[in-house]
Amino acid sequence: MRLSKIIAFAAVAALPVTAARADEGMWTIDGFPAAKMQADYGWAPDQAWLDKVRAAAVRLTGGCSASFVSGSGLILTNHHCVAGCLQDVSTAKLDYVDNGFTAAARADEKLCPGQQAEVVTAISDVTGDVKGAIGGAVGLAAVKAKTAAIARIESAGCPDTKITRCQVVTLYGGGQYKLYTYHKYSDVRIVWAPEAKAPQFGGDPDNFNFPRYSLDASFLRAYENGQPVATPQHLTWAARPPVVGEATFVVGNPGSTQRLLTQDQLAFQKEVVAPINVTAFSELRGRLISAMQQSPAKARQGKEELDSVENSLKVYIGRVKAFNDPAFMGRLARAEAELRAKSQGNAAIGDPWSDISKATAAYRQLYLASRFTQPQGDLYSYAARLVRAAAERTKPNGERLPGYSDSALPLVEKQVLDPKPITPWLDQLELEWSLSKAREYLGADDNDTKLLLGKESPEALAHRLVSTTRLGDAAYRKALWTGGQAAIDASKDPMILYARRLDARYRQLQDQVDEYYSGPVTAAQAKLADARFAAYGDTLYPDATFTLRISYGKVAGWTERGQAVPPVTLLGGTYDRATGADPFDLPSKFVTAHSRIDPNTVYDFVTTNDIIGGNSGSPVIDKSGAVIGAAFDGNIHSLAGNYGYDGSNNRTVVVSADAIEEALEKIYPAPALVAELKGQ
């Protein structure tokens, strides 16, 4: 449930479908539907409760969620959210992925490259300002006006970008704009992680499934000025079993949903985007599997990427299944028909569906070029960002590409400059794969294919670029960043030259997409938001935007083909499920700790909370505001969650605080950590 770079392909914001059903909704923290929950559950949190969890909720810029769980900056999240960090800090001799990691003392906690933790400190409505700036502009001009306004608002909101970050968030697809102010912690260190086999027990076969036996938990710590930060606002740690039926809250950052795409947009997703995703990522999966079988080192080096690809692929396969489910698709079609009918004759609404239909038709012509002229791999990504940042930094703040404004640049800089090990074979595999897919989908004779490949093959080009670039060296990246446009112009680095070769086309395509799709669609979606508020009142939640949300629900199993699926698993069940064969082999420390642990500890459990990728690591909070677990997955029915929520079977999968504490006490002993969690 991490928001990965792969999932981000599909990120087009839209709106919810009809009035939210029971337990449906990823609500903004300043728009919590207290009356609705009160009606459903006979209880709802008050403002003090909401303020407290907001202050303890953490966004990890790597694409996950988390929470403060001690007064000294200790952060609870998922193991799969720190797997990349564990790999980055491992050495040839010390593999923290396989063996787990426990910092013996604070001094042993290790920096996670590129990772940043962020806490919302304020939210203010800037809708009038942004909409006013757009005024009557349309297409590309509207997008440019909006981008400029956002850059200005963000800059004004956060003059000190060292410890604050400002972000204007587009809600309801353009119906509302809010300025989120964050306190940011750019020094985040790994504190504890179990052996990978404990969170990954069951591997891909069990991913998105339940019953589940996974210790998908880990701890980080936020530092400032070299010291752990004081976090008195942290959540209370509640190592207790969940009670079936009790209310649960998931507070985190769901990445992206598309719950009110129009029928035309859905058809585009179904007919064009989804088949490419499934096909291309299945092939990447296969390429990774075979490459990793070549040596234990490659198996280790590729593991995190393979896990991420398999996770995304399962989401894509689930979406195709949803698209092929006439009942599911029928519901979406009826929702649109209903909203159209209710909006009939409302002149202020007009016909945004037609506008989106035209824009989507235009986007169909741009999609392949726009998708496939962006090669994959860390090294290319460094090059592209260095090239773009150098050019953008010469422009006034309001005229830059989104993502390169003064408020956004510090994170780009950190991500590009943080030292991080590069695995050349893996980078080459991804670059080669993406170039070969580009040729396949664009066609061998297409001009963009020629731009991408020249007279080289994907294989030869990827090999040449990866084997000769110096961008794996953080010092070289730093020199290019600091040297700005002059350094980029002077660089003969092959990857930099390659990124420069593609840059003009990238910008041209972005402009075309803005002119013919994003501009018109943002305007039309603002109308749709109005239509929806008019038809269904104001108890609506916006689509997910990787910003802070709260969902409420309860601990509950569900019924699968007539069979009741119990809501909890027990730690002892792991030993029954183990076959000895990967990925169902026991972690070695589970074997040695077998006699010590309490087999009846609740291990994982499910709740009805409505979540999606990006929510990984979110604290699962009880009515008292204490954390009883960390959300790490959804069940198989949650895979359609991008487009809709069905409370009868859509479930969040959680690792219990109780099991985490049992593990910290008896399997991966970390007494200081336990004491810290208990506030001792």
Added chain:
Amino acid sequence: MRLSKIIAFAAVAALPVTAARADEGMWTIDGFPAAKMQADYGWAPDQAWLDKVRAAAVRLTGGCSASFVSGSGLILTNHHCVAGCLQDVSTAKLDYVDNGFTAAARADEKLCPGQQAEVVTAISDVTGDVKGAIGGAVGLAAVKAKTAAIARIESAGCPDTKITRCQVVTLYGGGQYKLYTYHKYSDVRIVWAPEAKAPQFGGDPDNFNFPRYSLDASFLRAYENGQPVATPQHLTWAARPPVVGEATFVVGNPGSTQRLLTQDQLAFQKEVVAPINVTAFSELRGRLISAMQQSPAKARQGKEELDSVENSLKVYIGRVKAFNDPAFMGRLARAEAELRAKSQGNAAIGDPWSDISKATAAYRQLYLASRFTQPQGDLYSYAARLVRAAAERTKPNGERLPGYSDSALPLVEKQVLDPKPITPWLDQLELEWSLSKAREYLGADDNDTKLLLGKESPEALAHRLVSTTRLGDAAYRKALWTGGQAAIDASKDPMILYARRLDARYRQLQDQVDEYYSGPVTAAQAKLADARFAAYGDTLYPDATFTLRISYGKVAGWTERGQAVPPVTLLGGTYDRATGADPFDLPSKFVTAHSRIDPNTVYDFVTTNDIIGGNSGSPVIDKSGAVIGAAFDGNIHSLAGNYGYDGSNNRTVVVSADAIEEALEKIYPAPALVAELKGQ
């Protein structure tokens, strides 16, 4: 356009859609629509013409088509139809795939393992006999009665199975049964093949595309009693350029079409089968690509399999595209609605659509188990056939599984016993892949998954079986075949033990599929055939069944997004298209022959003929009955050909006899072969 084992997954026979459009149709040779062609073209072949081409048309049991082109058993087919043979006869020192093969003398022509050539000698109608045997039986009983009748008819028709083969073919999905008698040639040898880079110029990017520059041609020779067979009925070789607009005939063995699946069957294909095909085979493709990059030897060993997988995958992707094309699917829906309307009130027809709907719903419950309990790979396939053949041979002919009757056994025996090199890493890769997909789609807790894996992982199990089985040794296979059930029972070979472990479940699933799907659907399809004949008269062609068919059409380009695609390419164009980078690098002998060849020779061309996988290698014949090329592919629009034909853009891609002769004279000199083709 080879009928591969992969395509065979989708083989469910059905019926054509409405009265055939111009140039649509893969007609039986005894049902050629002469009047229709006469009306369309002002000319049609007479019976003598049809008899002549029938006698020269060759089916290759490897899944291709071909034709006799000299009086001494010389056979023209595609290079991609003999790529497996070239690989099998190559040695560590002599790679006939990379370098091509030219037999200096007849004594140097090499046997292709497992290959058999077959020529239709008679066709007779046995509909009454088969339908009579089925009588009032339903479900499994009907299938058993049909199977028994077919075994009896085939046995009686071909008492000498050494040189004849009898096959009862189900046409119109059960509307008609015909007995095809073949003369068979089980000693087929490779005569000539170009370097693989010549037929494969453009590789996967150009596959199913046009303009095209491919020398996808090769020659085999049929032997009997160690001597080339006399084939006075051969086609005349016409090394001349095609004339735009001239009538062309493709005579070959299209493998399978499904042009009148009901809407329920189409929904099943679209919602269940197609997504699995695309996903699973994309992953296999990726696994192969990475594995082959490990060494030049692996690149060579895996090439044919990768080509085959990529070819099938492109077909599957094309089908998904067709399913996602509302216009295409709407046409199929309207055709069904029209037939239903025309059949309204015809009591003899009843409601076969409902019967198929129910049967398809039942098949949905059986499909995953039935598909995934059949692991992939040559070694497992040997084991499964040895185990099944041993058991079946103890039964009376009429009670055996289809495929193990007296008439079918000789080919099974040949395919199992012919010595053929095994590539263990490749076999292991495929077995592992298929087992891991089984676990993915069936689920880790499914009983069939447990049957397949026990407590082993797909990786460990595949490795254990492939590394310890002796089935790669043809002598051991022979001993097991000859030893029959006793030898199988006594064998401790791990792959044999594994095949035995799965055998009962295989039989159980086959019975269930027969009872709930094949039985009812065959009966319903016979009714649909009646409905169609009643509604549209008797000018109908049956769906493809990998039996002899003739299609007529003409040499013609088409219009692609407003641009005219010319109908021919020239040999000299290869040099312009070459980039130097794989797969657009010139074959080495093309480079050295550059100054010698005539650049204006027509290389490849397109025709409107309606063909599909299995037609690869089919002779393209002119009005005079001479062969002017070999069909080797379809264009991108032909990918929907499984479900429908659109003459406006659906094209057959042909390598010209003229270019083949130019190559034989100047690029890969084979003067004796040229003389033989010219009848000198």
